[in-house]
Amino acid sequence: MHIVVCIKQVPDSAQIRVHPVTNTIMRQGVPAIVNPYDLFSLEAALRLKDEYGARVTVLCMGPPQAEAALRKAISFGADDAILVTDRAFAGSDTLATSFALASAIRKIQEDMPVDIVFAGKQTIDGDTAQVGPGIAKRLDLQLLTYVSSIVDLDLDKREITLHRRAEGGVQVLQTRLPCLITMLEGTNEMRFATMPNMFRAARYPLKQWDKDAAGIEDVSKIGLKGSPTIVSKVFAPQAKSQRAEIIDCESKEPKDLAVTLLTKMFTKYPNLPEEIAKVNA
Amino acid sequence: MSEATEQEPPKKPAGRRKFELDPRLASYKGVWVFVEHERGVAHPVSWELMGEGRKLADTLGVPLAGVVMGAPGIQARRFCEDAFHYGADLCYLMEDPVMADYRNQPFTKGLTDLVNAYQPEILLLGATTLGRDLAGSVATTLQTGLTADCTELNIDLENRSLAATRPTFGGSLLCTIVTLNYRPQMATVRPRVMSMPKKDDTRSGSIIEHSLGMIETDIVTKVLEYIPDNLQGKPQLPFADIIVSGGRGMKRPENFQLIWDLAKVLGAEVGATRPVVQAGWVELDRQVGQSGKTVRPKLYIAAGISGAIQHRVGMDASDVIIAINSDPNAPIFDFATYGIVGNAMTILPALTDAFRQQLATAKVAV
Known part of the structure; x- marks a missing residue:
């Protein structure tokens, strides 16, 4: 079995700061990490490898420094890693990104057919959840998003059974390979890298593919040209017309502050006590 | 949304690209809202979007349509009626037994066929597990732009384009995204981000039926079972009236x-x-913000929360916001209703006592 896991290197968004004057992102010193959602998919792939035997290829599109994300994946136990990197990809939106990744997967298939593609549910920087479905559509794979567990895999029948999170419940789905799966967060825990895998990751001869190597001929489908969406404006949120009324009192004791707040609030919003009582009833 | 992290956001919309709408696409007219339902219940986000779609359609001077897809029967018709009551002028109805449960393949074909046949300029879906799954597939099939998790939708009258605003860079900034030379312009919006419109039971509209043209053997994925969630004891933040965070x-x-x-x-x-939530102090279902739940309670109490956009977009539609933070410059004080500058660890117990007393007095008064 051959599994491809698509991962992305993202800035650790918890540490992103915005320049107060220019409203631009201050990237200096923000560590790059493997998109946390991708790790649930990578771990699911590695578990299938443990149980059924598989070659796991990780695929990443990004700048040359995204190599670190792929080495990380190798250290967890992935077999191969390919970085698709080209200036021509700059400015790609989700449609252009799924085009590039789908082309790369087709190229990977020339070497060995792919049975399952995994992608992250979404990224923590884009948060769109669109690239997985996009790749599936382009490669005509069965799409299985928000998967909470893989119940069964029958490689002879080429059938897979899994649980998919729906809004009000869980769908138990059965489908045929090849398919694309995005795992729900919290459904597994990434294993620790073993010492031999860490050594392997450090020495691994990473493959770097430019657009030609990834089999992309039509440059109008990638980068800014291949992106229907246009970012017309980036801005910091407006402060509300009125700032919060800061509660203060002479004693500055918590008890007095709390009472002052409630008195003020219930005078201005006389219905609120009734609302609270209703919730409590 | 730009996925390439190596890119700074362009200072001005990419210079050399042409933005004229292809003549083939200029005839695309009307605003559509996908009516999501599961197990006989319409998802409230569909009606929230209908309210928003109404505003967009009125600005453009075009009709608003609901799209209802599902198994044949009275239920699908009822969703069409509901769509009219919430603002739709007409509904596209696609009924087929293979659409009894949501599956990507028939729904993608169905919605794509409808778009190609009736050509809307804007298509809105809820950013739910279903809506995101479907929107991503349909946008790729139609090769058009899709903006996820919008917090604001407007029309740029200059070129009749949809200006979709969403948080970006992990929620530290907002960006406005347009799809100028592709149609339809697609966007998803998360539940509770838009307010629920008033229902008008006197409204009605016309239903246009369209067939899917698929049979069960065409569809690879089978639904073996559906296990409804046991809601007992599960947090229900989106519809809570009071939230303490x-x-x-x-x-x-x-x-x-x-x-x-x-x-x-x-x-x-x-x-x-x-x-x-990432530190594991509370479960995921309790996360409020861009990557968690959006809430609109009557009272929201935020303790030790700085008020980053990521969190703010999930809660700033609350009626009254009380913020407790030791940093007087915390952004949360820019949009809260009341602020207490101080140590949450001592203020919270005092507030708990004050509310307890107030509630006891209220009970005596009754």
Whole structure:
């Protein structure tokens, strides 16, 4: 079995700061990490490898420094890693990104057919959840998003059974390979890298593919040209017309502050006590 | 949305690209809202979007349509009626037994066929597990732009384009995204982000039926079973009237008990910010913000929360917001209703006592 896991290197968004004057992102010193959602998919792939035997290829599109994300994946136990990197990809939106990744997967298939593609549910920087479905559509794979567990895999029948999170419940789905799966967060825990895998990751001869190597001929489908969406404006949120009324009192004791707040609030919003009582009833 | 992290956001919309709409696409007219339903219940986000779609359609001077897809029967018709009551002028109805349960393949074909046949300029879907699954597939099939998790939708009258605003860079900034030379312009919006419109039972409209043209053997994925969620004891933040939330400023997981104490007195749900959920202090279902739940309670109490956009977009539609933070410059004071500058660990118990007393007095008064 051959599994491809698509991962992305993202800035650790918890540490992103915005320049107060220019409203631009201050990237200096923000560590790059493997998109946390991708790790649930990578771990699911590695578990299938443990149980059924598989070659796991990780695929990443990004700048040359995204190599670190792929080495990380190798250290967890992935077999191969390919970085698709080209200036021509700059400015790609989700449609252009799924085009590039789908082309790369087709190229990977020339070497060995792919049975399952995994992608992250979404990224923590884009948060769109669109690239997985996009790749599936382009490669005509069965799409299985928000998967909470893989119940069964029958490689002879080429059938897979899994649980998919729906809004009000869980769908138990059965489908045929090849398919694309995005795992729900919290459904597994990434294993620790073993010492031999860490050594392997450090020495691994990473493959770097430019657009030609990834089999992309039509440059109008990638980068800014291949992106229907246009970012017309980036801005910091407006402060509300009125700032919060800061509660203060002479004693500055918590008890007095709390009472002052409630008195003020219930005078201005006389219905609120009734609302609270209703919730409590 | 730009996925390439190596890119700074362009200072001006990419210079050399042409933005004229292809003549083939200029005939695309009207605003559509996908009506999502599961197990006989319409998802409220469909009606929230209908309210928003109504505004967009009125601005453009075009009709608003609902799209209802599902198994044949009275239920699908009822969803069309509901769509009219919430603002739709007409509904596209696609009924087929293979659409009894949501599956990507028939729904993608169905919605794509409808778009190609009736050509809307805007298509809105809820950013739910279903809506995101479907929107991503349909946008790729139609090769058009899709903007996820919008918090604001407007029309740029200059070129009749949809200006979709969403948080970006992990929620530290907002960006407005347009799809100028592709149609339809697609966007998803998360539940509770838009307000629920008033229902008008006197409204009606016309239904246009269209067939899917698929049979069960065409569809590869089978639904073996559906296990409904047991909602007992599960947090229900999106529709809670009172929420008490804590952030990193609570410092230690033990301190979160103070949040629970206040919530108990108020009969409130407990919420949290992303870092708190990631640290495992509370479960994922309690995360409020861009990557968690969007809430619109009557009262929202935020303790030790700085008020980053990521969190703010999930809660700033609350009627009254009380913020407790030791940093007088915390952004949360820019949009809260009331602020207390101080240590949440001492203010929270005082607030719990004050509310308890107030509730006791209210009971005596009754």
